[in-house]
Amino acid sequence: MTGRSGSGRDRSSPRRGQGELEAQVLGALRDAPGAVNAGWVRERLGGDLAYTTVITILTRLRVKGAVTRERTGRSFAWTAVADGAGLAALRMRKVLDAESDRAAVLTSFVTTLSVDDERVLRDLLAQESREGED
Structure with missing residues (x-):
């Protein structure tokens, strides 16, 4: 037994809290020199995340209005438009709108x-x- 789950994640490693990964991705984008691709974001987060996970988080952030994207060739370049406080405010607004x-x-x-x-x-x-x- 190797201690690895089918997802490749080590079961002994702690899971990230809800929104923590989004905040990390958003922080990386805010530190970027301009619009960057998902591979750049993945590298800044340590490279242990699957590329598809980074794309999923970026897409969720886009739906929330926290990032924008522009087509560059066959992929996208991503830019932060909200900071951590803005992302939290978007979450609060979503909860309020659902009630x-x-x-x-x-x-x-x-x-x-x-x-x-x-x-x-x-x-x-x-x-x-x-x-x-x-």
């Missing part, structure tokens, strides 16, 4: 915020209100 009672979701979310987070949210809302008056 029928938005007010209940927002209420539940806000009531669990720390005092500091609540202060930041209040400041942002006040700033938005002031800018709307101009």
